[in-house]
Amino acid sequence: MEYVLHVLVMVCIYGILAISFNLLVGFAGLFAMAQAAFYAFGAYATAILTLKLGLPFPLDLLIGVALTGFIGALVAIPAIRISGTYLVVVTLALQVIVIAVATNWKSLTGGTDGLRGVPSLHVFGYALNNPGRFLPAAILALGVCFWIAWRLTNSPFGRALRAMRENESAAEAIGKDLLYMKVAVFAFSAGLAAVAGSLFARYLNYVGAESFGIDETIYMLAMVILGGTGNLWGSLLGAALLVVLPELLKFVTLPTEIADKSHLIIYGVLLIAILRLRPQGLLGERSTMRHLPHVDGASSHGVSMPKPLPKGEVTLEGRDLHRRFGGIVAVAGFDIVLKSGSITGLIGPNGAGKTTAFNLLTGFLSLDAGSISFRGHDITGLKPHDIVRAGVARSFQDLRLFTKMTALENVMVALPDQTGDRVLDVFFRPMKIHREEHENLIRARNVLDFVGLTHKAYETAENLSYAEEKLLVVARLLATGAEVFLFDEPLSGLDRSTLAEIFPIVRKLADNGKTICIIEHNLDVIKELCDVVYFLDEGHAMAIGTPSQLMNDSTLASRYFK
Amino acid sequence: MDLFAQLFVNGLINGSHYALLGAGFGLIFATTRIVHFAYGPIFTAAAYAAWFAANVLGLPIAAAMLFAALVAAALGTATYQYLYLPFELRQSSSHVALIASLGLFIVLENLIAIVFGTGGRVVDGYQYDIFLVGPVYFSSVQLGQVIAMIVLTASLGVYLARTRHGKAILATTDNPEMARIIGIDTVKVSRLVFAIGSALSAIPATLILLKDGATPSMGFFAVFIAFVAVIVGGVGSLRGAIAGGLALGMVESLGLWKIPTEWQSSIAFIVLFLVVLLRPQGLFGRAVN
Numbered sequence: 001m002e003y004v005l006h007v008l009v010m011v012c013i014y015g016i017l018a019i020s021f022n023l024l025v026g027f028a029g030l031f032a033m034a035q036a037a038f039y040a041f042g043a044y045a046t047a048i049l050t051l052k053l054g055l056p057f058p059l060d061l062l063i064g065v066a067l068t069g070f071i072g073a074l075v076a077i078p079a080i081r082i083s084g085t086y087l088v089v090v091t092l093a094l095q096v097i098v099i100a101v102a103t104n105w106k107s108l109t110g111g112t113d114g115l116r117g118v119p120s121l122h123v124f125g126y127a128l129n130n131p132g133r134f135l136p137a138a139i140l141a142l143g144v145c146f147w148i149a150w151r152l153t154n155s156p157f158g159r160a161l162r163a164m165r166e167n168e169s170a171a172e173a174i175g176k177d178l179l180y181m182k183v184a185v186f187a188f189s190a191g192l193a194a195v196a197g198s199l200f201a202r203y204l205n206y207v208g209a210e211s212f213g214i215d216e217t218i219y220m221l222a223m224v225i226l227g228g229t230g231n232l233w234g235s236l237l238g239a240a241l242l243v244v245l246p247e248l249l250k251f252v253t254l255p256t257e258i259a260d261k262s263h264l265i266i267y268g269v270l271l272i273a274i275l276r277l278r279p280q281g282l283l284g285e286r287s288t289m290r291h292l293p294h295v296d297g298a299s300s301h302g303v304s305m306p307k308p309l310p311k312g313e314v315t316l317e318g319r320d321l322h323r324r325f326g327g328i329v330a331v332a333g334f335d336i337v338l339k340s341g342s343i344t345g346l347i348g349p350n351g352a353g354k355t356t357a358f359n360l361l362t363g364f365l366s367l368d369a370g371s372i373s374f375r376g377h378d379i380t381g382l383k384p385h386d387i388v389r390a391g392v393a394r395s396f397q398d399l400r401l402f403t404k405m406t407a408l409e410n411v412m413v414a415l416p417d418q419t420g421d422r423v424l425d426v427f428f429r430p431m432k433i434h435r436e437e438h439e440n441l442i443r444a445r446n447v448l449d450f451v452g453l454t455h456k457a458y459e460t461a462e463n464l465s466y467a468e469e470k471l472l473v474v475a476r477l478l479a480t481g482a483e484v485f486l487f488d489e490p491l492s493g494l495d496r497s498t499l500a501e502i503f504p505i506v507r508k509l510a511d512n513g514k515t516i517c518i519i520e521h522n523l524d525v526i527k528e529l530c531d532v533v534y535f536l537d538e539g540h541a542m543a544i545g546t547p548s549q550l551m552n553d554s555t556l557a558s559r560y561f562k
Numbered sequence: 563m564d565l566f567a568q569l570f571v572n573g574l575i576n577g578s579h580y581a582l583l584g585a586g587f588g589l590i591f592a593t594t595r596i597v598h599f600a601y602g603p604i605f606t607a608a609a610y611a612a613w614f615a616a617n618v619l620g621l622p623i624a625a626a627m628l629f630a631a632l633v634a635a636a637l638g639t640a641t642y643q644y645l646y647l648p649f650e651l652r653q654s655s656s657h658v659a660l661i662a663s664l665g666l667f668i669v670l671e672n673l674i675a676i677v678f679g680t681g682g683r684v685v686d687g688y689q690y691d692i693f694l695v696g697p698v699y700f701s702s703v704q705l706g707q708v709i710a711m712i713v714l715t716a717s718l719g720v721y722l723a724r725t726r727h728g729k730a731i732l733a734t735t736d737n738p739e740m741a742r743i744i745g746i747d748t749v750k751v752s753r754l755v756f757a758i759g760s761a762l763s764a765i766p767a768t769l770i771l772l773k774d775g776a777t778p779s780m781g782f783f784a785v786f787i788a789f790v791a792v793i794v795g796g797v798g799s800l801r802g803a804i805a806g807g808l809a810l811g812m813v814e815s816l817g818l819w820k821i822p823t824e825w826q827s828s829i830a831f832i833v834l835f836l837v838v839l840l841r842p843q844g845l846f847g848r849a850v851n
Contacts, residue, residue, distance in 0.1 A: 031657055085656065086838050088597065089597075089789055089793070090834070090835055090838045092786070093831040093832075093835050094831075094835065096786075097828055097831050097832060097835070100828040100831075104825060214782070215668065218664050225661060261676050262676070264671075265672045265676075267668060268664075268665040268666065268667070268668040268672070269665070271665035272666065272669075275658055275662050275665070279654065
């Protein structure tokens with residue numbers, strides 16, 4: 001019986017670890033393989049604070065969690081610069097370094113002997129010093145950690161995390177601050193792992209470096225993958241299965257050394273098998289929008305298009321923009337002035353610098369020289385998400401939709417000023433967020449209405465047709481609430497009838513006083529849609545004029561068709 | 563000064579070992595973009611294969627080395643064919659292959675531990691010679707590590723530059739899509755680099771067996787060091803991997819002057835950490851915008 005209770009305590013500890021790791025790997029898509037190091041920080045914090053400083057519960061836990069959360073936040077900073085494979089390797093290195101420090105810093109950690117005699121938890125003078133007594137505390141801790149992770153992932157912040165996982169640059173382009181999000185999710189993930197570490201120290205009354213090696217991180221990864229990335233219940237299931245399954249092996253009589261090794265072999269084989277047979281895990285990711293009500297006839301709720309802005313005012317202005325890539329000059333001395341209520345076309349041969357110009361105007365590339373202002377305010381050198389918030393948003397030629405999210409979520413995540421984007425507000429202002437979510441749902445439905453995608457609201461983006469995807473790109477851009485929209489080939493590859501659907505949408509935006517700039521190759525589209533056209537070549541504007549002026553210019557035509 | 567000379571030679575020797583590991587790993591990584599962690603346990607398996615050939619079958623060392631290379635090549639190719647290729651065909655994200663590789667890593671490492679036991683294995687009756695040149699000591703095995711690095715990386719360089727298969731590998735490394743368009747069978751190329759890269763790792767594995775003996779966990783450090791050499795040197799460059807490996811060996815060895823021994827094995831990880839953060843394209847690589 002004692003043994004069964006012990007296994008259940010271990011399920012709780014690993015449940016917390018798997019949940020914490022899932023936040024990073026599953027929801028945020030950050031493959032940082034140092035989770036066992038965070039686990040170690042929590043365990044050593046409790047051991048050192050109780051043994052060396054005699055701190056009582058819960059001080060050791062709180063300090064440990066805060067400290068580990070802070071370290072997690074520091075790890076997030078490299079995660080901004082590097083991604084994918086490099087993040088995996090750097091964090092593996094970090095994991096090894098942490099364990100080397102734990103092994104070699106004998107005066108603090110006890111070296112290879114570890115720290116013995118960590119005091120058990122006491123509740124009303126009652127020592128939780130056996131599995132049966134400890135289990136309720138472990139279940140309580142698991143419950144609290146699960147609730148924290150649940151709140152986090154089912155909030156607007158969680159939605160933004162998944163958007164970032166799907167496509168980082170697109171998340172930036174709708175105004176999400178990636179640094180903030182990465183720091184926050186790392187801090188939470190590390191802090192939760194530290195809770196598990198503290199429990200471990202209190203339960204076994206011992207902390208040693210060998211419990212937190214790379215094998216442990218892989219073990220947690222196996223739990224997350226087995227249960228399903230992006231599903232918290234899956235992590236619990238994965239933890240339970242991977243703790244219990246190897247225990248069953250104990251009934252087969254094997255020498256202990258071989259038994260230990262065969263556990264690890266089982267994890268490895270299971271990991272590979274699940275990737276092969278069911279890559280989404282036992283429980284796949286579910287849409288977080290399930291619990292939101294379907295709102296029908298949303299436009300009758302009185303939230304409609306914002307009132308029209310005055311036309312003809314200068315909004316976005318770029319002056320003497322320059323950018324080189326190594327020896328190649330992409331943009332050189334480009335000037336552009338966009339006005340509210342007008343549609344500006346950007347044409348020119350391939351390699352003329354059109355997309356680079358967009359990247360410069362929206363902060364995705366830094367300028368070598370030149371300046372950019374929006375409504376008279378200098379926005380040169382701002383980060384992309386700040387530029388979006390200031391009022392200038394762009395779309396991408398290759399769409400970059402959040403493919404695993406529904407059309408509605410794609411739009412909702414892009415709505416500006418969401419209280420729930422801030423992680424502390426998720427926990428401290430739940431009512432405000434709840435109200436906002438309801439309003440945002442209606443706003444998102446209205447945007448979908450506006451582009452004619454209401455019937456696809458609950459369809460995942462990857463299941464949409466090409467034309468619908470293009471419409472969703474427009475919808476997502478509108479949702480940012482920006483004043484200036486830079487569309488990078490929004491119409492390419494569409495047939496006549498779809499074009500006829502999109503034209504009025506773009507026209508209507510301009511009529512409402514929005515500023516529109518479109519990169520386009522199709523001259524018919526330019527003729528039909530644009531008020532002003534910039535002809536770009538060799539990195540700057542060769543000519544500016546109305547569509548008919550430019551099209552009658554034979555030198556430009558020969559440049560374009562060369 | 564004598565100490566410096568000795569540390570310098572040690573750095574050169576270990577650096578050669580790292581460079582060779584890096585060359586094999588780097589060939590696989592640059593061409594297939596797979597983070598092949600299982601390179602580690604395959605390196606271990608090669609060491610045990612050499613031990614088996616020398617000790618149980620009684621083959622001479624050179625033959626044992628060849629046997630180890632064949633075993634490693636077979637394991638490497640099989641790993642690609644049966645583990646990575648199916649994910650590649652399914653167009654899974656690159657993380658999937660990486661996780662699968664970690665899975666295979668723990669499976670192989672623990673299988674080896676069960677079959678051969680966790681204690682170290684040495685080749686019975688093998689004795690290496692010690693040379694004393696001026697103030698500097700080194701052994702015949704260490705000399706072998708340097709020679710093996712020079713001979714094998716030079717041959718690899720010639721193979722890549724001069725032969726049809728080698729050029730196909732370089733083309734795939736440069737741009738896989740373009741390589742496919744001009745009719746290169748990139749799956750075949752991948753299989754080939756897994757075979758060559760794994761076989762290459764068997765030589766340093768055998769030399770480590772002769773020098774220190776084989777243990778089931780030796781693969782982790784090997785794959786990590788290989789990775790560090792490649793990253794420090796810049797991905798996709800054979801010369802970079804060699805320079806990265808040598809630089810790492812030197813830093814580690816000369817670091818002993820100031821740093822206590824128990825930290826020596828951490829130096830590589832700290833170097834990696836710093837290089838990736840400060841200069842992700844590698845010390846010798848070109849900056850990519």
